[in-house]
Amino acid sequence: MLETHFQALLRRIPNDKATIDLQPLFFWLTMDFATDFLMGHSTRVLDHASSHAKEKQFVDDYLTCSTEIVRKMQLGPLQMFSINFAAMRARSRVFRYVDDFIDASLDQKDESESTNMGCNVLQCLSAVTTDRKQLRDQILHILVASRDTTACLLSNLFFVLAKKPHIYDKLRRGVVSIAGVEPATDHQLSSMEYLKWCVQESLRLHPVIPTNAREASRDTVLPYGGGEDGNSPLLIKKGSLVMYNIYAMHRDARIFGADPEEFVPERWDGLRPGWNYLPFNGGPRICIGQKFALLETYYLVSRMVQTFETMSAVDDSEWIELYALATTCRDGVKVSFTRPNHRQ
Template structure:
């Protein structure tokens, strides 16, 4: 890209995107998953048994077949999308077809140069398909839930995150190896609730404090 432009802002933004997408997102999601699994040790047992039964020879396809582990990843991203907000600036006067009015089914006028921000965090909690108990960590809900545009941890459409499959594979592999290596997990965090720290990405302000045991 440096051969195509000398705009320092553009170059800086691209470098930041590489670090955020290539490093932060997977590590933060793994931390979020462990945050909840250590508070629900019974949900650690299920992927542990899954991995044992699979033989532990992990490939791209075999990780996809660890169904409960995939449910854990999906539920973690539902509760804590690493990029919980996304914004777009209108290049011209336009209309959103719905979202306005008392019932949310009227159009909304968007003037040129307005910034429209979407909250994926709110979407993942308010969507009807995630009711009831949207605040609860329940990987089992993914046995039946099949959301469309109500679940967007990587965005959607032509601008969906190009590293989506890489991130999902990294997270699944690390969690699979951890459940393979360690029999039980316990919470060692004096703070029970998840506290957000929002910078470029959203992560746990208090980190993830766990104990892992082989027996």
């Protein structure tokens, strides 16, 4: 399934040395794959062959809703006084789009209770519950948790790799040495150590969810954080909201070594940061899409470096955050590629 959507991505990338912005392509690809995997029907916005007007409307509405969520987060308790009718209409269309597939899945389930429902997530969930709202909430939750994080991770990673050709070359050689030019198997991906280091370093330097919070379910005490020096125990009362800055945590030189602002995949050789590294958070509320997002990322990165011998940034601009539901590049990922045996 991933390979099918990757080939659609390749058809969008022009010939050698032409400039392309990878970021919108990554967002389209991850939406195409996620909807295929979750609902058994891909939005296929990468496909040139047909218009897919309904699917493209869904993608546009999804983006509108994501942008409105961020705006409401900024407003905090004042959000109750803000009404965005365009976002409300977009949300209704998103719900209807997903509900159509829920209805189809439940109808199929009713037709044959004894058969295996197939491999998409919605069919598996509909075997557990027929509550349409519950099914819609779960599908949209996994969509946000897997699609947005993966697209942002890919964009952030390739933004940096384009400016560090020596790292791109080392990554490519590592992937090709294990899988050659054929799509990697799950076992081969698990053997690509430098690939994992590059992904981990991107998530460290540019965590896609840079801040988060947890509400205390009971009275508790943090071992330090109180007192004038911040080293005394700190009482946390039940219901208190504890916020933490992952972006800052990931730049702690005491944990990650020298030059924490630099992209250095080799720092992960033997590094075990534990709770100091939380790209997907942790505990019982760890990101539900973590494994889905990482497998997709490993596969797509490996296929990109197999396909393109070199990748170059078209300018020397620095990475700047786009403030959105998940953190990504404000100015896109503008690069040029060369394929093997096509050097000029």
